[in-house]
Amino acid sequence: MNALLLLAASFVRLYLRDRLTVVLSLALMVFMMVLFGLVMGEEQFRVALPVAVLDQAKTPASARALAAMRSDDLLEVTPVANEAEMVEQIRRAKVIAGLTFGATGSNRLVTSESASKWQRIGIDRLQQLLQRSQGVAAPSPWRVEARPIAVVKSRYIDFIFPGMLAMAIMQTCLGSGVVLLHAKKIGVLRRLRLTPVSSLQLFGGFISGRLLVVLLHLLALGLVAVLGFGAQVLSPWFALAATVALGCITFMALGVMLAVIAPSFEAGNLMVQLLSFPMSFLCGVFFKIESMPAYVAWLPKVLPLTYLVETMRGLITLGAPIASYRVDLGVLAGWLAAALLVAAFGLRHLQSDEG
């Protein structure tokens, strides 16, 4: 235990003493958050006006209205199964309004009392379109209900903050592979292996030290986002901690996997860059994945950072229950298992000659 703590403390010291790296790594992330936060302003970046639709009528009139909505450049139809789902979508700001074609002909347009200007513009556009689909002369059959649904704020800082946290986890943990490769390159890892300390303790010390470094990063980012920009953390802490822990372990396993399969320190460094750079831009950290061109839209779906970003964003910004993200967390766990498998195979290959 003593050895593990000493090793963990050494890795934290090594990180903190490399002041330029500390300043640059933190400053870069804070700078990006500040820059995007200021430039993008209060309103979340949107390119479409999504509307939840509950079609209980299934009449020619409702079909005509839906066809008109789908042909609109800005409106997007999001079918929902029931009223509760519709309200939840409005609350999460996934849609600007909910449209119900009632089975008894009672049609409703539901929106939040606190709808933003952008949302109100969208609702006006929707009403006009629906009226046109029924005939210009026809009286409006639409009853607009403005309900007291507390829509979660959709400021850009709330969008980017969880993404930045997830990116910090990804970069710091993948970077652990480089730290490991450096220790191997200079020979100190081999020297430590010549002590009676087990590989488990050695590795445990390394992981613990690097986890502390990640926590320092997250703390710094959190302070800037919460104190500087009023970002909100709506999630219970244990759910957030569990997600952060899974994210850290997954990306650290990926970092170790790269360290094991890389033929040299230099190659490992490049491999980490090769993996982390595209993930930073493709996995929804800065922009919504839905706004990507179709030919690259498949890529985020296979990258692990997407699932960490989605979960962190859901927890922090929407205060959603962690169970809602079991699929995302499952995908992360899958990546973790695959990385451990490859790392174990690589280690066995490397150590086949070693004691």
Next chain:
Amino acid sequence: MTTNPPLVAAPPVVQIDALRKRYGERWVLDGVSFDVQRGEIFGFLGPNGAGKTTTLEILEGLRRPTSGSVRLFGMEVHSHLREIRERIGVSLQSTDYWGLLTVRETLQLFRGMYKRSLPLDELVELFDLGACLKRPMLELSGGNYQRVVLALALVNDPELVFLDEPTTGLDPSARRMLWDVVRSLRSRGRTVILTTHYMEEAEALCGRVAIINQGRIVECGTPDELVSGLAADVAISFSADAPIALDGLQQGGWCKDVREIEHGKYLAYCGDLGAGLAGLIAWATATRTVLSRIETRGPTLDDVFLRSALAHRAVAA
């Protein structure tokens, strides 16, 4: 009547028997055997690529042998690895430590790896590290750095110490200081296995040396025994203005052995200085060879090493 228990000789600290190691199709160790007794300083010498480091890595448990037996303190290395590592100290060839940790932090880190360790104050005093204790490792001079490396090898007060080229790159005064440390280990009853490229270092420190070449032990004994094995009282080195036939040179019988040690530079071992010089000059006159830079000296371990290395180079050629 009482009977005394039978006297049992302590087993050697290191026992290697018929050790073989293969990398791919190449045998880097081919039947290496030797023992090292408690309290010995044992020199393990050989040219680059001879198998020294591989042998040490197998002894330290970093590599597995292809075949053969390797025992430390009477225990098979790989089945008692942790127990053995508590009792050994290692200074690896060309290892860097984390430059941003201070000397104190580095020593404390390694002290924490062992169940039993020397007090920090004792290590600091033994290696005279007081002045640099708070300095980062990357700011140390070569001599100070090497002292810390040696201190790290001794943090657990080991019974057996492996020193792999510990004085390479050091200035003469730093080297002498490290020699004193190694001698102090012997006086404390510790066993040391030392590899070095400096023959004068092996002669000054080692009670016995083994020379390995192409994976085989080619010489083993005390430095005096090995030098005596040359059966020569004097070594004459000289340069010639043109390539010479070594067989023709030896035909006169004035030297026992002659070898080309560098291009155009030769070393002849003779039984008698006067007869040797006379024979060399007579041969040069007869063959109209211009000699230069003629030097004479008594044979040393350097000559034993050169003979072993050159003999195998000749076989390989």
